[in-house]
Amino acid sequence: EAGVAQSPRYKIIEKRQSVAFWCNPISGHATLYWYQQILGQGPKLLIQFQNNGVVDDSQLPKDRFSAERLKGVDSTLKIQPAKLEDSAVYLCASSLGLFGELFFGEGSRLTVL
Amino acid sequence: QQQVKQSPQSLIVQKGGISIINCAYENTAFDYFPWYQQFPGKGPALLIAIRPDVSEKKEGRFTISFNKSAKQFSLHIMDSQPGDSATYFCAASFNYGGSQGNLIFGKGTKLSVKP
Numbered sequence: 001e002a003g004v005a006q007s008p009r010y011k012i013i014e015k016r017q018s019v020a021f022w023c024n025p026i027s028g029h030a031t032l033y034w035y036q037q038i039l040g041q042g043p044k045l046l047i048q049f050q051n052n053g054v055v056d057d058s059q060l061p062k063d064r065f066s067a068e069r070l071k072g073v074d075s076t077l078k079i080q081p082a083k084l085e086d087s088a089v090y091l092c093a094s095s096l097g098l099f100g101e102l103f104f105g106e107g108s109r110l111t112v113l
Numbered sequence: 114q115q116q117v118k119q120s121p122q123s124l125i126v127q128k129g130g131i132s133i134i135n136c137a138y139e140n141t142a143f144d145y146f147p148w149y150q151q152f153p154g155k156g157p158a159l160l161i162a163i164r165p166d167v168s169e170k171k172e173g174r175f176t177i178s179f180n181k182s183a184k185q186f187s188l189h190i191m192d193s194q195p196g197d198s199a200t201y202f203c204a205a206s207f208n209y210g211g212s213q214g215n216l217i218f219g220k221g222t223k224l225s226v227k228p
Contacts, residue, residue, distance in 0.1 A: 042218025
């Protein structure tokens with residue numbers, strides 16, 4: 001069974017630029033999550049989707065971050081404009097349902113200069 | 114209220130020894146307590162999880178001990194092996210909006226098992 005796919009694996013941008021990350025969950029997984037993991041810390045939930053609807057985006061900095069899951073499968077996380085403190089690994093995870101085990105991708109490492 | 118405090122920050126254990134990592138929480142509404150293992154360059158992977166209706170859960174060399182009254186839980190790795198060297202995260206969540214996906218993670222413990 002293929003795991004959660006994420007791209008790009010690495011991205012370096014200047015502050016105030018924009019960046020987008022893509023996630024393809026495990027086939028059949030209805031629930032998709034984006035987590036932010038800053039170096040030396042545990043992951044923090046940014047947004048959770050159930051199919052193509054948002055379940056929880058209370059910790060998403062909506063002035064600069066946006067995410068969508070238009071067809072209930074793939075998802076894109078966008079940051080515009082980026083700040084230095086956005087440097088982190090952005091992890092996508094998926095689960096069969098709202099109470100299922102989370103499976104994480106390998107993450108997309110963002111460096112903002 | 115939403116924090117999960119994890120200790121120690123790093124741990125060095127000899128091969129064959131016992132590794133113990135501790136976590137504490139404040140929010141009594143938490144009802145799901147997983148432990149994740151993360152290798153460098155990889156995403157976290159679920160190791161073992163417990164719910165507060167039991168005090169201990171064992172899977173192979175990994176055991177979670179849960180103390181509801183003290184609001185603490187711990188991971189014990191028996192017969193630690195060099196391949197166990199990784200960062201371990203405790204986490205907690207509750208049935209928020211009908212989902213347990215909003216995991217609150219600790220800051221992690223970097224475990225090194227020396228041969």
